[in-house]
Amino acid sequence: MNRYLNFEGKIAAVTGGGGVLCAGFAKGLAQNGFKVALLDIDRSSAQEVADEITSEGGTAIALQCDVLDKDSVVKAADAVKAEFGTVHTLLNGAGGNNMRGNTTEYLTPDLLKDPDLDPLNIFNLTTEGFQFVLNLNFMGTFIPTQVFLPQLIENQEQASIINIASMSSFRPMTQVPAYSAAKAAVANLTQFLAVHLAPVGVRANAIAPGYFMTKMNHALLMDKETGDYTPRAQRAINHTPYKRFGVPDELLGSLLFLCDPAMSSFVTGVVLPVDGGFLAYSGV
Numbered sequence: 001m002n003r004y005l006n007f008e009g010k011i012a013a014v015t016g017g018g019g020v021l022c023a024g025f026a027k028g029l030a031q032n033g034f035k036v037a038l039l040d041i042d043r044s045s046a047q048e049v050a051d052e053i054t055s056e057g058g059t060a061i062a063l064q065c066d067v068l069d070k071d072s073v074v075k076a077a078d079a080v081k082a083e084f085g086t087v088h089t090l091l092n093g094a095g096g097n098n099m100r101g102n103t104t105e106y107l108t109p110d111l112l113k114d115p116d117l118d119p120l121n122i123f124n125l126t127t128e129g130f131q132f133v134l135n136l137n138f139m140g141t142f143i144p145t146q147v148f149l150p151q152l153i154e155n156q157e158q159a160s161i162i163n164i165a166s167m168s169s170f171r172p173m174t175q176v177p178a179y180s181a182a183k184a185a186v187a188n189l190t191q192f193l194a195v196h197l198a199p200v201g202v203r204a205n206a207i208a209p210g211y212f213m214t215k216m217n218h219a220l221l222m223d224k225e226t227g228d229y230t231p232r233a234q235r236a237i238n239h240t241p242y243k244r245f246g247v248p249d250e251l252l253g254s255l256l257f258l259c260d261p262a263m264s265s266f267v268t269g270v271v272l273p274v275d276g277g278f279l280a281y282s283g284v
């Protein structure tokens with residue numbers, strides 16, 4: 001009989017660990033016995049999370065790391081190994097959207113006639129803006145995966161990569177073409193890695209959160225002036241059969257399941273929606 005959730009002495013590296021969802025992930029991992037390394041471009045936010053974990057009796061360190069800079073990730077990976085040992089779970093959480101990859105919902109005939117009606121028209125999207133979002137989400141997943149792979153391979157059947165996909169991995173969201181393309185690529189990479197790494201015993205899966213209110217999407221979902229939901233937020237809730245946003249703790253069960261070889265040793269290449277039914281709902 002397997003003993004489930006036996007993570008004592010296991011080591012996790014969490015990129016984007018200072019962010020809302022990944023702070024929740026990191027705390028959940030620590031509460032279940034993982035030693036956690038929080039890697040974030042914003043060291044102070046990662047340090048706050050590490051301090052919270054430590055004050056609750058867990059083990060965590062914060063490291064400054066830019067997931068788009070391979071040297072920076074190599075330095076962080078070496079530091080994790082020196083402090084804790086080789087990593088069992090790599091959680092690629094750094095990511096998010098940026099206005100520079102956004103456009104209007106539709107290219108309407110009016111907008112076509114007069115693009116100045118809305119500066120977010122598709123013609124104004126810049127290559128740099130689009131690429132920034134693609135890079136952060138996609139290369140920001142690939143680079144840490146490549147760098148941490150030797151450590152994961154050392155831990156073989158105990159090792160797993162967990163990427164963060166999105167509802168837009170399955171079908172693009174309106175207004176966020178760069179983010180949607182990047183998250184579709186993250187899902188695709190997850191399947192690639194599952195196959196590629198099968199012979200060395202490293203599993204690769206992804207979690208696809210539905211709508212969760214965080215720093216990243218706060219501006220899109222809450223009206224600054226009134227404090228009410230924006231029409232977009234209301235539409236997201238209307239399209240979620242549970243009729244609410246998710247709370248970060250609701251992602252933890254899926255994370256722990258995917259980390260634990262006792263529970264998921266034959267699960268690899270999965271993109272698991274945690275979405276209150278969003279993906280299943282056709283809208284009718």
Ligand SMILES: NC(=O)c1ccc[n+]([C@@H]2O[C@H](COP(=O)([O-])OP(=O)(O)OC[C@H]3O[C@@H](n4cnc5c(N)ncnc54)[C@H](O)[C@@H]3O)[C@@H](O)[C@H]2O)c1
Binds near residue numbers: 017
């Ligand atoms: N919030 C949602 O509803 C939702 C839904 C689906 C997927 N996601 C995904 O979940 C993940 C976490 O998002 P979140 O909502 O917690 O966002 P967040 O903005 O709270 O956290 C993102 C973290 O990544 C860090 N970061 C940014 N660029 C980095 C870089 N180059 N190197 C290292 N760290 C960097 C930021 O400093 C921040 O701490 C992202 O991949 C996001 O796309 C979020």
